[in-house]
Amino acid sequence: MGLLTHARYCDEIIRLTGELRATLRGADLGATVPTCPDWTLRELAEHVGRAHRWAGQISRDRAAEPIPSEKVPDNSPAGDDPAALDAWLADGAAGTAEALREAGPDAGVWSWSWDRSTGFWARRMALETVVHLADAALAAKAPYTMTPELAADTIDEWLEIIVFAQELGRSGIAELPRDGRTLHLHATDAPDAEWLIGFDADGVTWRRAHGKADVAVRGPLTDLMLVANRRLAPGGGRTEVLGDAALLDSVLEHTAFG
DSSP: OOOHHHHHHHHHHHHHHHHHHHHHHOOOTEEETTTTTEEEEEHHHHHHHHHHHHHHHHHHOOOOOOOGGSTTTEEEESSSHHHHHHHHHHHHHHHHHHHHHOOOOOOOOOOOSSSBBBBHHHHHHHHHHHHHHHHHHHHTTTOOOOHHHHHHHHHHHHHHHHHHHHHHOTTGGGGGGSSSSEEEESSSSSSSSSEEEEEEEEEEEESSSSOOOOOOEEEOHHHHHHHHSSSOOOOOOEEEEEEEHHHHHHHHTTOOOO
């Protein structure tokens, strides 16, 4: 498992948004999202729709600078009707996927990341939807399981962002341990879905590997992804924590990116 193709990411933006729309149907859109307590379920959905449109506009315009949100067309659903929200989410995902497909993966555009390409935005918007679909499912008390390729890719991206934030000297990352301790993530239901993460004097390193570590988290791949993204507390019957739980708590505390 590794990076998906550009076309697959574009397809996943639409598919995952379809799952989000299905989760929202009949749900209380005014309910608080437990994993994003500043948002209602409607506000979560609007955040996803706006993120899609923003990334789509950056790709469509081949923008060399960030685009202000007020410059993004159709940036809010028309009215409070759940049907209008549903249609708005569908249109935004389709339009973004179309813009990304047309651009291809290698067009140069602005991004906040180490990768200034349209390929970055295709992956980022797919994985953004992976995580916020989990938020919506938790709020709506709906089942949630992610495909292995996307769950593993979301963990990879989480680690890539940690390393990038470290290079930028981002607040919080500097508080991570640098004493040589290690963290192992081990999926129990998917082959080759293991990560060995080191917290060394020079910073965070990681690779896909099996190995003995100071703390290990074992469980289904979807649940490992949710733990890494602070959507599921470690342990509690869905995952097993072995070893230095304080190290795991410190890592999760200092790698909260959204």
